[in-house]
Amino acid sequence: MSDVFTPPTRRALLTMIGKAGGAAALYQAMTVLAHAADSQFTGPPRLSGARPGSTVLVLGAGLAGMLAAYELTKAGYKVQILEFQGRAGGRNYTVRGGDTITEIGSKQQVTFAQGNYLNPGPWRIPYHHRTVLHYCKELGVQLEPFLQINHNALIHNRKAFGGKPQPYRELMVDWKGHVSELLGKSLNAGALDTAVTAEDKTRLLEAMREWGVLDKNMQYTKSFKLGEQRGWERVPGGGVNGAPIPNDPFSLTETINSGVWQTLGFFAEHVMQTTMFQPKGGMDHIGKAFQARVAKMIRFNTRVTKIAQDDKGVTAAWTDTKTGATGETHADWMVCTIPAPVLNQIDFQASAQKKAAIRALPYGNSVKIGLEMKRRFWETDHAIYGGISFTDQAISLISYPSAGCFTDGPAVLLGAYPFGAGAYMLAGMTPEKRIQAALDQGSVFHPAEYKAEFLSGASVAWNRMPWILGCCANWTEESRAAHYQNLVAMEGRIVLAGEHCSYYGCWQEGALLSSIDAITRLHQRAMAA
Amino acid sequence: MTPALPPPDPVEPKEYAMTRKPHFAALALAGMALVTCATQATPGFAQDRPGPGGSTVEVSNQGQEVYEQICQACHMADAKGGGEPGAMIPALAGNKNLADKDYPIIVVMKGRGGMPWFNGVLTKEQIAAVITYVRGHFNAYPDPVTVADIDRVVAADPPVPECNTCGH
Ligand SMILES: Cc1cc2nc3c(=O)[nH]c(=O)nc-3n(C[C@H](O)[C@H](O)[C@H](O)COP(=O)(O)OP(=O)(O)OC[C@H]3O[C@@H](n4cnc5c(N)ncnc54)[C@H](O)[C@@H]3O)c2cc1C
Numbered sequence: 001m002s003d004v005f006t007p008p009t010r011r012a013l014l015t016m017i018g019k020a021g022g023a024a025a026l027y028q029a030m031t032v033l034a035h036a037a038d039s040q041f042t043g044p045p046r047l048s049g050a051r052p053g054s055t056v057l058v059l060g061a062g063l064a065g066m067l068a069a070y071e072l073t074k075a076g077y078k079v080q081i082l083e084f085q086g087r088a089g090g091r092n093y094t095v096r097g098g099d100t101i102t103e104i105g106s107k108q109q110v111t112f113a114q115g116n117y118l119n120p121g122p123w124r125i126p127y128h129h130r131t132v133l134h135y136c137k138e139l140g141v142q143l144e145p146f147l148q149i150n151h152n153a154l155i156h157n158r159k160a161f162g163g164k165p166q167p168y169r170e171l172m173v174d175w176k177g178h179v180s181e182l183l184g185k186s187l188n189a190g191a192l193d194t195a196v197t198a199e200d201k202t203r204l205l206e207a208m209r210e211w212g213v214l215d216k217n218m219q220y221t222k223s224f225k226l227g228e229q230r231g232w233e234r235v236p237g238g239g240v241n242g243a244p245i246p247n248d249p250f251s252l253t254e255t256i257n258s259g260v261w262q263t264l265g266f267f268a269e270h271v272m273q274t275t276m277f278q279p280k281g282g283m284d285h286i287g288k289a290f291q292a293r294v295a296k297m298i299r300f301n302t303r304v305t306k307i308a309q310d311d312k313g314v315t316a317a318w319t320d321t322k323t324g325a326t327g328e329t330h331a332d333w334m335v336c337t338i339p340a341p342v343l344n345q346i347d348f349q350a351s352a353q354k355k356a357a358i359r360a361l362p363y364g365n366s367v368k369i370g371l372e373m374k375r376r377f378w379e380t381d382h383a384i385y386g387g388i389s390f391t392d393q394a395i396s397l398i399s400y401p402s403a404g405c406f407t408d409g410p411a412v413l414l415g416a417y418p419f420g421a422g423a424y425m426l427a428g429m430t431p432e433k434r435i436q437a438a439l440d441q442g443s444v445f446h447p448a449e450y451k452a453e454f455l456s457g458a459s460v461a462w463n464r465m466p467w468i469l470g471c472c473a474n475w476t477e478e479s480r481a482a483h484y485q486n487l488v489a490m491e492g493r494i495v496l497a498g499e500h501c502s503y504y505g506c507w508q509e510g511a512l513l514s515s516i517d518a519i520t521r522l523h524q525r526a527m528a529a
Numbered sequence: 530m531t532p533a534l535p536p537p538d539p540v541e542p543k544e545y546a547m548t549r550k551p552h553f554a555a556l557a558l559a560g561m562a563l564v565t566c567a568t569q570a571t572p573g574f575a576q577d578r579p580g581p582g583g584s585t586v587e588v589s590n591q592g593q594e595v596y597e598q599i600c601q602a603c604h605m606a607d608a609k610g611g612g613e614p615g616a617m618i619p620a621l622a623g624n625k626n627l628a629d630k631d632y633p634i635i636v637v638m639k640g641r642g643g644m645p646w647f648n649g650v651l652t653k654e655q656i657a658a659v660i661t662y663v664r665g666h667f668n669a670y671p672d673p674v675t676v677a678d679i680d681r682v683v684a685a686d687p688p689v690p691e692c693n694t695c696g697h
Binding site for chain 1: 575615641
């Protein structure tokens with residue numbers, strides 16, 4: 001018996017609101033209670049009471065498809081999944097030693113040492129992706145911090161410092177200092193007197209001096225105080241030479257040329273803010289955990305070729321990619337998570353609007369390259385533990401492993417992760433040439449060690465993955481307005497789900513949120529039918 | 530009893546209204562020299578992506594090099610495409626659709642199916658050069674495509690051809 005005189009806890013209250021008003025009311029209430037404003041996740045869907053014997057066919061065993069199968073089974077449906085590949089997880093993918101990477105036009109054998117891996121797709125999970133984090137917990141996936149920001153990692157721009165990379169820490173502090181000095185000058189020259197009150201002006205000047213670490217003349221110059229932020233010519237020590245020696249800040253022009261403000265802006269985005277997580281041992285542990293719950297339902301190596309429905313049920317025709325055999329699978333309902341570049345080539349019995357929506361959805365491209373090095377020279381020789389060094393070359397960045405700091409033996413660096421032009425350039429190369437390019441370009445950061453310590457490499461070009469032909473859906477404001485609702489609308493017995501059916505493009509969170517929404521609507525319709 | 534709460538406001542958050550949209554005519558006419566990543570046009574929440582960097586690398590102005598740096602990523606070095614039926618990258622070699630030069634211009638400028646648009650990623654000069662190269666080198670259509678051709682097609686603003694197997 002609950003005690004009627006005790007006021008309900010916030011959680012109990014939310015449960016009550018959820019029962020009375022459904023997910024939308026719950027979300028609204030949670031937002032009002034300042035609890036969940038950073039996520040649309042209101043808990044797992046908790047569907048129940050499916051009509052006995054009713055069946056659902058799920059196309060695609062990525063995260064969206066497997067979540068659908070997992071939750072619909074709990075609700076009482078009999079579920080089957082058809083999956084193109086011989087592997088579950090879709091873009092939730094990790095490659096390790098012994099794996100074969102199959103692209104259109106090439107095959108690579110991965111030779112990484114035991115325990116080493118590359119996450120070619122998803123690699124980080126922000127703290128507010130509550131759906132992903134919820135299922136990790138529910139399914140027993142162990143998470144560890146992903147080291148997102150490293151002040152001692154480097155920024156390289158061919159147009160700055162004669163092409164010499166500089167630490168993020170120094171550039172970031174100099175950017176702040178120069179901007180503060182300039183704002184101080186404008187304020188003191190009266191240039192902003194119509195924009196700020198006299199009181200704010202005084203406080204701003206004080207703020208600029210403190211925040212920008214300016215001297216008493218409001219100049220950004222070298223000082224002990226500045227050394228405490230940007231580092232030293234000689235760091236503080238003990239004994240005779242204990243006194244630190246500050247160093248000179250970079251010039252305004254060089255600081256601008258480095259483009260450091262872009263990095264600051266990047267890390268300021270909500271989805272890039274810390275705390276960031278990754279599954280221990282590889283991102284595919286999420287897919288594997290879902291797979292453990294739905295394994296019996298998956299038919300692998302099954303490429304769907306045709307999708308049809310009538311008022312009695314749905315049909316998917318398929319080809320077995322191993323045997324060439326063809327077949328058809330029937331069910332009462334369907335959740336289709338096939339990515340748009342493939343779905344738009346399938347004979348799909350759908351409305352003209354739905355087809356137009358699928359056709360209007362191009363996918364971007366991306367390439368990731370893993371480079372296994374004999375030792376963690378970035379840690380031992382450069383005190384860089386995790387994080388990202390950025391460059392304006394095609395590889396775009398290199399990223400140091402977040403896990404296994406201080407261990408001996410080989411470790412895998414992310415040697416490239418570009419979008420846009422850089423991604424096309426690397427994707428168009430043979431796997432061997434990609435590795436060569438990644439070594440050449442990445443050497444700019446660690447010239448003494450990069451090539452000398454290299455053991456082996458592996459790459460994934462997403463546009464050449466035969467089951468997706470791209471990286472993630474590229475929506476625009478216009479295509480969203482014209483097509484998004486048509487894409488996600490349940491049509492008869494079929495509903496689409498996946499990353500492309502969300503406003504969280506290119507995040508696992510989007511795939512899962514979309515799937516929860518899709519199966520909730522499917523269940524409602526099935527119960528009403 | 531809990532009072533009924535109103536449903537969440539369906540109005541889109543204001544950032545959607547403010548983000549840049551890659552409008553066909555506007556961007557093409559701007560003749561952008563800077564190579565930007567098509568995905569940066571995505572409104573709303575930012576995708577997982579590398580951040581500043583590789584999407585600003587410079588692409589060649591020479592047709593064959595544009596092909597090698599950009600197009601061959603998907604259409605392959607021999608321009609024969611690949612994949613399995615129902616999940617194909619179209620061939621550009623021996624492709625009859627390229628006989629009409631407006632066809633590749635529309636597809637490159639606007640994208641089609643899984644292929645993104647390249648206006649804003651490549652300049653009009655680069656697009657003209659690479660279409661000339663693909664039509665002449667992998668097909669027998671030697672007449673060059675010019676920036677004027679692109680301007681003409683952009684001005685007419687025709688719809689993207691609707692066929693599923695245009696490339697095969
Ligand atoms: C480079 C890159 C970086 C990313 N970084 C992050 C990140 O850091 N954090 C994050 O959370 N997310 C990230 N993402 C996004 C994340 O990977 C996706 O949002 C999510 O995994 C998509 O899941 P899905 O189920 O919608 O699609 P998918 O995982 O693509 O699943 C679709 C499934 O359908 C199958 N299929 C295709 N065609 C057919 C057919 N004809 N018949 C049968 N089955 C078919 C496919 O084989 C696949 O298994 C990244 C993605 C990429 C590519």
